[in-house]
Amino acid sequence: MTVLRSVIKGVGSALPEKILTNAEIAARVETNDEWITQRTGIKQRHVAAEGEKTSDLATKAAQAALAHAGLDISAIDAIIVATTTPDETFPATATRVQMNLGMTRGFAFDVQAVCSGFIYALTVADQMIKGGLVRKALVIGAETMSRLLDWNDRTTCILFGDGAGAVVLQAESGKGDTTDRGILSSHLFSDGRQHDLLYVNGGPSTSTNVGSIKMQGREVFRHAVDHMADVVLHALGSNNMSVTDLDWLVPHQANLRILNATAEKLSMPMEKVVVTVDKHGNTSAASIPLAIASAVKEGKFKPGQLLVLEALGGGFTWGAVLLRW
Numbered sequence: 001m002t003v004l005r006s007v008i009k010g011v012g013s014a015l016p017e018k019i020l021t022n023a024e025i026a027a028r029v030e031t032n033d034e035w036i037t038q039r040t041g042i043k044q045r046h047v048a049a050e051g052e053k054t055s056d057l058a059t060k061a062a063q064a065a066l067a068h069a070g071l072d073i074s075a076i077d078a079i080i081v082a083t084t085t086p087d088e089t090f091p092a093t094a095t096r097v098q099m100n101l102g103m104t105r106g107f108a109f110d111v112q113a114v115c116s117g118f119i120y121a122l123t124v125a126d127q128m129i130k131g132g133l134v135r136k137a138l139v140i141g142a143e144t145m146s147r148l149l150d151w152n153d154r155t156t157c158i159l160f161g162d163g164a165g166a167v168v169l170q171a172e173s174g175k176g177d178t179t180d181r182g183i184l185s186s187h188l189f190s191d192g193r194q195h196d197l198l199y200v201n202g203g204p205s206t207s208t209n210v211g212s213i214k215m216q217g218r219e220v221f222r223h224a225v226d227h228m229a230d231v232v233l234h235a236l237g238s239n240n241m242s243v244t245d246l247d248w249l250v251p252h253q254a255n256l257r258i259l260n261a262t263a264e265k266l267s268m269p270m271e272k273v274v275v276t277v278d279k280h281g282n283t284s285a286a287s288i289p290l291a292i293a294s295a296v297k298e299g300k301f302k303p304g305q306l307l308v309l310e311a312l313g314g315g316f317t318w319g320a321v322l323l324r325w
């Protein structure tokens with residue numbers, strides 16, 4: 001039986017020029033490079049310049065992904081931007097990206113699932129491709145998390161960074177089994193009861209201000225380690241596969257200790273885990289496409305290899321996408 005598969009044809013990324021080191025943060029709040037490195041694995045993060053918007057980073061990443069795919073914007077049917085730091089409360093940042101790219105047809109919208117945003121956006125695009133609504137889509141994760149930080153709160157301001165990553169997804173026909181290239185399955189979850197562990201204390205219908213990130217770090221850490229391992233096993237099990245079938249784990253980059261613990265729970269060597277948290281910090285919805293772009297640049301993924309992308313974020317939301325490169 002022939003089925004439609006969503007295949008990644010191009011990847012791109014964009015990072016703000018300004019790099020903020022741990023030492024620079026230590027000059028502002030009571031912390032130090034040793035603590036941040038030991039507890040998080042983060043050495044630096046990129047921070048948007050004044051006036052540099054989420055849509056600017058998203059546009060640059062999209063342009064790079066289009067160039068990598070060898071496609072013109074006129075070929076794209078839809079743009080989906082996963083972001084928790086939109087330019088404005090409305091309209092969707094994706095429509096600004098659409099304008100920046102010179103796209104005058106199709107449609108563009110945002111998806112909000114915080115750090116799981118890219119997994120959710122990829123799933124939405126995949127379903128639209130499978131349903132026949134879209135042939136080619138730009139799926140972007142873009143964030144300016146620095147705008148949501150309380151720079152006096154040492155428990156959060158050390159963690160986050162800004163950036164964007166993008167992929168071009170294209171419909172291709174497959175056989176309908178797990179040897180197909182492209183997205184094999186997606187698995188989404190959320191649990192609104194966990195709201196208070198990780199949220200922003202602002203928004204249009206509450207404070208009317210943007211607010212800043214509030215997090216119970218230790219609790220989030222505990223849930224992250226549980227879900228990040230479980231969701232990978234769930235994705236593999238749903239396809240009658242096991243961890244030994246997996247070539248690469250591309251997790252949301254929140255904390256190196258979470259990545260280590262997840263790999264350990266899965267009995268996966270860290271050599272198979274894509275790690276960028278040391279350079280980017282936690283870029284929320286941008287972290288997975290940034291990690292993909294970085295791995296592609298390093299020539300890590302080979303055609304036919306099996307990847308799991310996975311994330312957990314505020315909500316809680318979490319999920320995984322299993323795909324063959």
Ligand code: UT7
Nearest residue numbers: 031032035039115154155158217218220221254255312313
């Ligand atoms: O994208 C998903 C969302 N986020 C996450 O996944 C983050 C999950 N959580 C974490 O990554 C970790 O919990 C943190 C990195 C946030 C914190 O690490 P931890 O090992 O859980 O530390 P802790 O919160 O238990 O704090 C330990 C100590 C505390 O001091 P006392 O009470 O033991 O005296 C904190 O006050 O470390 C102190 N501390 C710091 N010290 C130096 C907290 N932040 C800092 C800091 N520098 N920046």
